[in-house]
Amino acid sequence: MKSVDRNTRAQIERLHGGIDEAARAVREAHANLSEGIAELFGPLEEAVGTYNEQVADYNDLLDDVIGRIDGFLDGKSQRWHDAEKGTPWLSWKDELDGKRLEAVEVPDMPHVPDPYVVQPEELPSLTVEDWE
Numbered sequence: 001m002k003s004v005d006r007n008t009r010a011q012i013e014r015l016h017g018g019i020d021e022a023a024r025a026v027r028e029a030h031a032n033l034s035e036g037i038a039e040l041f042g043p044l045e046e047a048v049g050t051y052n053e054q055v056a057d058y059n060d061l062l063d064d065v066i067g068r069i070d071g072f073l074d075g076k077s078q079r080w081h082d083a084e085k086g087t088p089w090l091s092w093k094d095e096l097d098g099k100r101l102e103a104v105e106v107p108d109m110p111h112v113p114d115p116y117v118v119q120p121e122e123l124p125s126l127t128v129e130d131w132e
Contacts, residue, residue: 026115033112041109052103059100069093 004012073081073089080086 030112030115037109037112041106045106048104048106055101055103062096062100066093066096069096 069089069092073086073093076086081090
């Protein structure tokens with residue numbers, strides 16, 4: 001057999017067209033998905049940035065309070081520090097020092113692998129030349 005019949009050839013052409021159209025739809029859907037993920041990450045990045053600013057302000061305030069406690073404690077004698085009056089101040093300072101918050105990182109944006117779909121030029125033509 002040197003060639004396929006006319007009916008088979010028509011089926012091949014129809015399937016080639018369908019595969020090409022479906023592959024184009026897959027590539028477009030993949031591009032839309034990647035775009036959608038990127039759009040969703042914008043608000044997340046902004047929210048994390050705002051959160052981290054608030055955390056930094058909070059930690060700065062803690063540093064200020066701890067600094068003031070240190071300044072107060074520096075003016076007191078060692079005996080005062082060791083007495084009942086000094087113990088609550090040192091405990092409070094240690095407690096505040098343990099209340100620091102950590103900034104958070106934006107998670108990596110998920111990567112959606114590009115699906116491999118056949119390109120139109122890669123489809124076999126199944127014409128007479130292919131059979132010779």
